[in-house]
Amino acid sequence: HKGIEKRFEALSLTDGARLAGRVSGDSTVAYAWAYAMAVEGVTATTPPPRTLWLRALLLERERAANHLGDLGFLGNDAALSFGFAQLSRLKEDMLRTNLALFGHRYLMDAIIPGGVARDLNAEGAARIRAEAQSLANEIGVIKRIYDDHAGLQDRFLTTGRVKPELAAQLGLTGFAGRASGQAWDRRVELPHAPYDNLEVRMATHRNGDVAARATVRFEEALESLRLMGEILDRLAAGTTAGEINAPIKQAPDAAFGVGWIEGWRGEVLIALHIGKDGAIHRCHAHDPSWQNWPLLEHAVIGNIVPDFPLINKSFNLSYSGQDL
Secondary structure, three states: OOOHHHHHOOOOOOOHHHHHOOOOHHHHHHHHHHHHHHHHHHOOOOOOHHHHHHHHHHHHHHHHHHHHHHHHHHHHHOOOHHHHHHHHHHHHHHHHHHHHHHOOOOOOOOEEOOEEOOOOOHHHHHHHHHHHHHHHHHHHHHHHHHHHOHHHHHHHOOOOOOOHHHHHHHOOOHHHHHOOOOOOOHHHHOOOOOHHHOOOOOOOOOOOOHHHHHHHHHHHHHHHHHHHHHHHHHHHOHHHOOOOEOOOOOOOOOOEEEEEEEOOOOEEEEEEEEOOOOOEEEEEEEOOHHHHHHHHHHHOOOOOHHHHHHHHHHHOOOOHHHOO
16 A cells, blocks of 8 residues: 555645656556546646647557567566567667657656647657657567467467456456457547547457467557557647647636546546645546456466466556555
8 A cells, every 4th residue: 555545635736647657657658648637627728739649659659668578578488588588679679769759768757737748859750650660570570470489379378368258247458358359448439539530450359368468469569559650640740730738727626537548558547536726635546457456366267377477477467556
């Protein structure tokens, strides 16, 4: 119990953004955007159009980097050190680009209420384009190696299976849910700006095992790289030029706001209640791991002990995200 919820009550709406981005460090973009969305809702603040495209770019970078890292560890847990080395290298390339362009390897504090902390110039956009193309090529090769590697597939297939019926019954969410036949992605089913102007290709499978979760991760990483190209096209268009921040207005007493973002692990939600004088009365950060931890317990039943690390990493749930 970290005292996260109580700590929010001592912070201003603006300062709360830093804490929100640290609820679960691997999902800092998703949490920061959800918090910003909640603040902008209670204060009737409209972020500039360019801001929303930049936020989407950051979110897709976070999604792709996390999937790459976990896919590498999945290879490592099945004794394929080649996959671990190569995918770790690709993730590291992304993190170094994040640091160079946005000031932090994991993009902390890049999203703030009302906008974003840094803009992206033409040189930076060109770097991301080139990186995305290179990553897509290499990921495609590595995916084929994973799919064709008999030893790896022997460890992946039927391991840690969550059947679609159980996934529906217990509310499995995020990419793990999509690997168990749950065709739900906030970006597709209930899109917010700017995803309402993007065609996200949702990856779904029904086997619900480690192999299915790995496949969904590969497909989502590649889709995020494709989306980055579309987002960069919009950022280059004249219609998204201009400011990257809007001043936050005063929140009325007893206001309530919600931020809801499809993070890389699943749905991240911020529920924000304002007390008197625009102060935070309560703020709850909801991680998708709340729903998914019970499914991991079911997934390990009937599997050998050495497969537990493999099953666990295929979900890679957050401890910090629900340790509030």
